[in-house]
Amino acid sequence: MHPTLFFDLDGTLTDSGPGIMNCAQLALEAYGIQAPREALRAFVGPPLRVSFARFGVPEAELDQAISLFRSRYQTVGKFENLPYPGIPALLEQLQEAGFPLYVATSKPEITAKEILAHFHLDGYFLEICGATMDSSRENKADVIAYLLQKAGGPHGVLMIGDTDYDVLGAAAHGIPTIGVSWGYGTANSMAAAGALAVVDTPQALFAQVCAGFSRQK
Numbered sequence: 001m002h003p004t005l006f007f008d009l010d011g012t013l014t015d016s017g018p019g020i021m022n023c024a025q026l027a028l029e030a031y032g033i034q035a036p037r038e039a040l041r042a043f044v045g046p047p048l049r050v051s052f053a054r055f056g057v058p059e060a061e062l063d064q065a066i067s068l069f070r071s072r073y074q075t076v077g078k079f080e081n082l083p084y085p086g087i088p089a090l091l092e093q094l095q096e097a098g099f100p101l102y103v104a105t106s107k108p109e110i111t112a113k114e115i116l117a118h119f120h121l122d123g124y125f126l127e128i129c130g131a132t133m134d135s136s137r138e139n140k141a142d143v144i145a146y147l148l149q150k151a152g153g154p155h156g157v158l159m160i161g162d163t164d165y166d167v168l169g170a171a172a173h174g175i176p177t178i179g180v181s182w183g184y185g186t187a188n189s190m191a192a193a194g195a196l197a198v199v200d201t202p203q204a205l206f207a208q209v210c211a212g213f214s215r216q217k
Contacts, residue, residue, distance in 0.1 A: 002099045004151055005209065006144065006170070008161035009105035009112055009130075010044050011183025013087055013121065016107075017044050019073065019080030024051070027068040031057055044184040045163045047106050047131065047138040078111055083119050084182055086202035091124040093206055103128040104147050104159070104169075106140055127151065140169025148173060158212065160205065161185075164193035178208055 010016040021040040028035055033056055043051045052065045094101060101124050105112045109130030116122040129147040131138040137146055144159070151157070159170035162183025167190050170177045179190035179198040187198040196212075199205045 002097070003156045003158050003209075003212065004100045004102065005094065006102050006104045006147060006151075006157060006159045006175070007125075008045075008140075008159070008163075008166045008183075009103055009107055009115070011162035011185070012084075012160060012166075012180055013103075014081050014083050014115065014119065015183075016078075016081040016115070017041060017184060019077035020044050022080060023069045023073040023077040024055075026072055027052070027065045028055055028057070030068055031061065031065065033057070041184050045106065045165050047135070049135060049138065074111070078115055079118065081115060083121065084202070088119075088121065090202035090206055091121065094209070095124050097210070099209065100151070101125050102147055102151055103130070104140065104143050105130045106138060106143060106165075107131060108133050140165055141172040144169055144173055144175065158209065160209075162190075164189040164195075166190075167193035167195050178205065180205060 007013055020043050024040050024043040035055060048066045048069055049062050052062055057065045103112060103125050107130050112130040113122060113128050116128060122128065127147060127150050129143055131143060137143060157175045159166055159175050159177040161177060162180050163185030167177040167179065171194055176196045179195040181187050181198055181200045190198050197208055199208050
């Protein structure tokens, strides 16, 4: 059987950085925190609670900072976003080749579904799993655990993501990861976290996944 593929969303399927960074900047400014635009790239991927704490928002204010972020993100920011070039064709190739496709994202699940439907990508995936709005399920390892219940266990699963956060979240369940370099992490950090490989294009990702499948048969 073909291995099951778990895709990250932000920085892997779509370039959601502009919307996320704009909303993060709005929320940080409410606390008098100024950050260089480039530094705000760190908000793409991890849970908001983790990122706001890293930028100095006090623990007692984290819920409010998240609310400020979402007040803009839910109306404007989520659509300041585009699929990466070659992603729709990649998903079509993988689906036609028989790979079961899923999404595992730290973004709230309802928002992930809205975004993928907006770009007509939702139909490629058997399940789109993400965080809960109440933070009871928010980090990547927890989302993957939830998805594994739906997908039938970790055997033959491969994670695809753009940061070491994806690599480590998958590794918590014994799942290997192929990193992609077009997102918001770095090849070095993903390699250091234990990624099997880091690829530079969707075409290279397809070849890597197919090569791995051939080795497993």
